[in-house]
Amino acid sequence: MKIKAGIVGGAGYTAGELIRILLHHEFVELGGIVSSSNAGNPVHQVHDDLVGDTDLVFAAELAGDEDVVFLCLGHGNSKAWLEKNTLPDTTHVIDLSNDFRLEADAEFADREFVYGLPELNKGRIQQAQSIANPGCFATAIQLALLPLAQAGKLTEDVHVSAITGSTGAGQSLSETVHFSWRTNNVSIYKPFTHQHLGEIGESLAQLQSQPGGEIYFVPYRGNFARGIFASVYTPSDLTQDEARELYQKFYADAPFTTVSDKEIHLKQVVNTNKCLLHVQKLGKQLLITSVIDNLVKGASGQAVQNMNLLFGLPETTGLNLKSVLF
Numbered sequence: 270m271k272i273k274a275g276i277v278g279g280a281g282y283t284a285g286e287l288i289r290i291l292l293h294h295e296f297v298e299l300g301g302i303v304s305s306s307n308a309g310n311p312v313h314q315v316h317d318d319l320v321g322d323t324d325l326v327f328a329a330e331l332a333g334d335e336d337v338v339f340l341c342l343g344h345g346n347s348k349a350w351l352e353k354n355t356l357p358d359t360t361h362v363i364d365l366s367n368d369f370r371l372e373a374d375a376e377f378a379d380r381e382f383v384y385g386l387p388e389l390n391k392g393r394i395q396q397a398q399s400i401a402n403p404g405c406f407a408t409a410i411q412l413a414l415l416p417l418a419q420a421g422k423l424t425e426d427v428h429v430s431a432i433t434g435s436t437g438a439g440q441s442l443s444e445t446v447h448f449s450w451r452t453n454n455v456s457i458y459k460p461f462t463h464q465h466l467g468e469i470g471e472s473l474a475q476l477q478s479q480p481g482g483e484i485y486f487v488p489y490r491g492n493f494a495r496g497i498f499a500s501v502y503t504p505s506d507l508t509q510d511e512a513r514e515l516y517q518k519f520y521a522d523a524p525f526t527t528v529s530d531k532e533i534h535l536k537q538v539v540n541t542n543k544c545l546l547h548v549q550k551l552g553k554q555l556l557i558t559s560v561i562d563n564l565v566k567g568a569s570g571q572a573v574q575n576m577n578l579l580f581g582l583p584e585t586t587g588l589n590l591k592s593v594l595f
């Protein structure tokens with residue numbers, strides 16, 4: 270038996286990445302790939318790396334018999350889509366937007382969304398009907414902080430700088446994804462106010478009821494297409510060895526999150542569902558670096574990881590992807 274999967278928002282970046290992964294997933298049959306802009310057009314006309322891989326055509330509507338539907342829509346549009354389109358209770362929904370990530374937004378009609386960070390909520394994901402897939406920055410930053418929260422060691426302010434590639438902003442054009450603006454350039458946006466701070470705060474509070482201090486997060490736009498590199502630091506009474514052991518134990522059963530002995534860089538994870546972490550103690554500060562691919566572990570790969578958990582498959586099914594180092 271195959272899982273019948275549908276996708277809404279088919280022409281976008283996260284949908285393109287999802288189609289790529291699901292076409293090669295041995296237990297999935299792709300059903301309707303809905304597109305408001307491209308219904309009737311071949312999928313490979315938009316996602317043109319798929320020429321020769323699939324003859325699927327974008328649809329105007331789902332087939333109606335999907336076991337799982339991925340919503341790859343912008344913020345606010347997932348909720349609007351679910352208000353207009355009724356799915357059977359038996360159809361799982363995995364939403365990639367931020368519409369249902371916060372506890373206050375987790376209930377919608379008769380659906381309850383579970384926050385889909387497997388390293389935090391694996392048991393709940395396995396029992397869930399609907400999943401709110403985490404944000405990309407939120408994934409990289411939470412994975413850098415969860416072990417400290419579980420040990421009750423978030424006692425002071427945390428400073429975060431994280432740089433993302435241009436695909437993080439989606440496929441629609443804007444000044445800051447224009448080649449002339451982006452190339453040879455770096456800039457910040459939404460300092461200390463980025464929307465992912467909400468979900469990060471809720472996940473940390475799940476492990477440490479009263480984390481001390483604030484999180485000061487400065488997001489950067491990078492001059493590359495894919496990936497997030499986050500550096501996170503906070504004062505700590507742990508030694509470097511104690512901290513590394515804490516992280517290694519926390520992620521011992523997490524197939525995609527690895528604590529590296531060596532310093533890490535972006536190309537180790539681009540095109541993979543991995544998160545690599547490196548932990549070092551410098552003076553009083555514990556410095557954790559974290560790298561992911563924003564479209565894979567930060568979006569569509571993690572969505573497939575959640576689907577695997579929902580359907581009782583090994584978590585890594587269809588996700589053994591290789592990075593391109595050189």
Ligand SMILES: NC(=O)c1ccc[n+]([C@@H]2O[C@H](COP(=O)([O-])OP(=O)(O)OC[C@H]3O[C@@H](n4cnc5c(N)ncnc54)[C@H](OP(=O)(O)O)[C@@H]3O)[C@@H](O)[C@H]2O)c1
Nearest residue numbers: 278279280281282283304305306343344366437439440568
């Ligand atoms: N890009 C990332 O790295 C990333 C990472 C994590 C989470 N996310 C989240 O994932 C979601 C999708 O992101 P994305 O990067 O794939 O965005 P995107 O490239 O802009 O794609 C979104 C798609 O939604 C459809 N759409 C656009 N306007 C719409 C409207 N008004 N009503 C209904 N559908 C509309 C379009 O597809 P059709 O023309 O085919 O209908 C569009 O291609 C967003 O909520 C984003 O925040 C993105």
